[in-house]
Amino acid sequence: MSYLLAAVLAVPLVSQAAGEAAPAKAAKPDLVRGEKSFAVCVACHAADGNSGTPVNPKLAQQHPEYLVKQLQEFKSGKRKNAVMQGFAAALSEDDMKNIAFWVSSQKSKPGFAKDKELVTLGERIYRGGIADRQVPACAGCHNPTGAGIPAQYPRLGGQHAEYTASQLTGFRDGVRGNSLQMSQVAAKLNDREIRAVADYIAGLR
Helix, strand or coil: HHHHHHHHHHHHHHHHHHHHHCCCCCCCCHHHHHHHHHHHHHHHCCCCCCCCCCCCCCCCCHHHHHHHHHHHHHHCCCCCCHHHHHHHHHCCCCHHHHHHHHCCCCCCCCCCCCHHHHHHHHHHHHCCCHHHHECCCCCHHHHCCCCCCCEEEECCCCCCCCHHHHHHHHEEEEECCCCHHHHHCCCCCHHHHHHEEEEEEEECC
């Protein structure tokens, strides 16, 4: 009888110990610190994350989880870029999260398709893929409007065509290797198709 009583009394103690061992909740992003930390990014990405330089991506309104992942992979060297690796090396996990959530809260400025001859081809590939080469429609992962899917696929709509084309080429040629899925898709695209898709994406909103 005394053994049973002791076992019953022990249950709350076990539960309490388990509760104490539970990991603490992750701290919420600090947007004030994020904005301050973003000051070093302004030269390339603009004060509000809407880069005016075509070779540098727009970051405004990008999914924060995607931005954190890219910063982590620049820091680890999984994604290669000498400039970004240098900046990311100095960031803590909290810094990355603060920056990502702050810049994602900024409204993205729309872009424009420029090449009328290619935009029709770009739309066809983006919306329907290329069946005979098993190229999937970009819209399947990145949304028909280019909004992407939070925490899974990045926002593309309005991105500089030059930047998008460079990344697709990098995936195809093995220069950028931090997404097997994108490397496999880009491997099936030629230069003209890459330019077409990138130009169409620039006009999405």
